[in-house]
Amino acid sequence: MNLFLLLLLVVVAGAVLSVQAAINGRLGQTVGVLRSSLLTFVVGTVVTGLLIVFFEPAHAVSLLDVPKWQLGGALFGVVYMMVMVGAVPRVGTAVATVAVILGQLAMGMLIDNFGWLGNPAMALSESRVLAMACLALALVFMYRSSARQA
Amino acid sequence: MQASSLNAAAPAAASKPRALLRWLLLPLVILAGMGLSVEAGLLGPLGVQVGHLWATLSIFGVGSAILFLLLLLSGPQQGPALNELPRWQLIGGFLGPIYVVVLTLATPHIGIAMTMVAILSGQVGKSVLIDHFGWFGATRKRVNGERWLALALIVVALVLIARG
Numbered sequence: 001m002n003l004f005l006l007l008l009l010v011v012v013a014g015a016v017l018s019v020q021a022a023i024n025g026r027l028g029q030t031v032g033v034l035r036s037s038l039l040t041f042v043v044g045t046v047v048t049g050l051l052i053v054f055f056e057p058a059h060a061v062s063l064l065d066v067p068k069w070q071l072g073g074a075l076f077g078v079v080y081m082m083v084m085v086g087a088v089p090r091v092g093t094a095v096a097t098v099a100v101i102l103g104q105l106a107m108g109m110l111i112d113n114f115g116w117l118g119n120p121a122m123a124l125s126e127s128r129v130l131a132m133a134c135l136a137l138a139l140v141f142m143y144r145s146s147a148r149q150a
Numbered sequence: 151m152q153a154s155s156l157n158a159a160a161p162a163a164a165s166k167p168r169a170l171l172r173w174l175l176l177p178l179v180i181l182a183g184m185g186l187s188v189e190a191g192l193l194g195p196l197g198v199q200v201g202h203l204w205a206t207l208s209i210f211g212v213g214s215a216i217l218f219l220l221l222l223l224s225g226p227q228q229g230p231a232l233n234e235l236p237r238w239q240l241i242g243g244f245l246g247p248i249y250v251v252v253l254t255l256a257t258p259h260i261g262i263a264m265t266m267v268a269i270l271s272g273q274v275g276k277s278v279l280i281d282h283f284g285w286f287g288a289t290r291k292r293v294n295g296e297r298w299l300a301l302a303l304i305v306v307a308l309v310l311i312a313r314g
Contacts, residue, residue, distance in 0.1 A: 006256050007268050013252035014272025020245040022280045026287040027239045031229045036242075038217040039232060043243020044210035048203055051247060056203045063200050063208050073192040074212035076185035081213070083182035087175045092291045096179050097277040098304070101270055103183025105311075108190070117191040131310035138303035143176065145296035146281075147169065 018097055024081070025088030025096075037081040070118075092146045098139045105132055202254040206247065238286075267312045274304055 020040075028036035063071065080100075088096045109128055115121030189209065197205040221227070232240065257265045278301065284290035293301075 003260060006259055007264065009252055010256045010260070010265055010268035011272035011275075013249045013256075014269035014274075015276035016245045016249055016272075017269070018273050018276035018280060019286065020242050021277070022286040022288050023239060023245075024242040027235070027242065030235065030239075031232060032227050034217060034221045034224060035227055035229075035232065038214065038221055039240060040243040040246065041210050041214040041217055043240075044246045045207065045214050047244055047247040048207045048210055048250075051251065052201075052203045052207060056201050059199075059201045059204070061199045063204055066196060066199055070192055070196045071208050071212065073189040073196070074209045074216065076189040077209050078213045078216050080182040080186050080189070083178055087179050089289070091172055091175055091179070093277040093280045093288055094274070094291065094297075095176075097273055098300070099176055099179040100183035100186065101273065103180035103185075104187045104190075105183075106180075107184035107187035111187060111191045117188070118195045119191055127310040127313050131307040134303045134307035134310065138300040138307065139176075141296045141300040141303070145294055145300070146291050147172070148296075149291045149294075 018093060021084050021088050021096060022093045024085050025093070028085035029089050033082050033085045036085045037078065040081060041078070091143070095139070095142050095146050098135065098142050102132070102135050102139055105135060197254070202250065206250045210246070263312055267308050270304075270308060270311075274301070 024036050024040055027039070084096060084100070091099075105128075109124060109132070111117060111119055112122040113124045193205050193209065196208070253265065253269075256268075260268075278293060278297065280286060280288050281291040282293050291297075
């Protein structure tokens, strides 16, 4: 029962990501890609900061102790946010979401397979390659249905 | 006569470069998704060392700083001020941290594969609903035959991912 609730919570968290993409896309149309992205990041910083102050236990290692390349993730986050804000109003929330997932899965498989970035290496499985192919096909159909209704 | 045929041709001519632009956007979005996986690949090991919230803060903090500089250097912005907009359009930033917290809480209990499948189902399901009903000011794109087919393929993909 508890496990089911957790699973439901995670589904909701995924849904929240789509809501965020849709809202930011709408916002970007009126105030521009840069301001919409900045707002998301600043509010995210403030909320995360508050959560840290009240809930995060102390850690032996701080952000300043780890190798600098481990802090490069933000560069990808910024590019992602700006691309999504620009793309969602033009191609639709669903097409953008499926395209992101496709890219994520492809890169995720590469990272796992080669154990890049200090992650444990996991060999490429057939079912994940097949899953990729299904997603790519789904994206094509999704895009075609969007283009027709645009 | 000639004028009317010109008028009829104009929208078609205007929509063609836009359709091309939409096509070009797709690889860009896929690339952005790949970047997101690199981010997640960096974030996982980082979170284990310094704590997941701190790792998240590094993303949001550095991202804010970069975007602030970009905004500063890009000159005056078009459109209304942020505080003139309806409140609901501003909540995008609250949703990212929620996602991180849920992920951190759930992954140790249900495993990475199940977490991924649940996230993707929520993401795809909700995005199709948003398009179908035109929520949050999105352009309506109804679920039609091709979309059902796409959804069925995505379900197959999720089952395959869950199997490993």
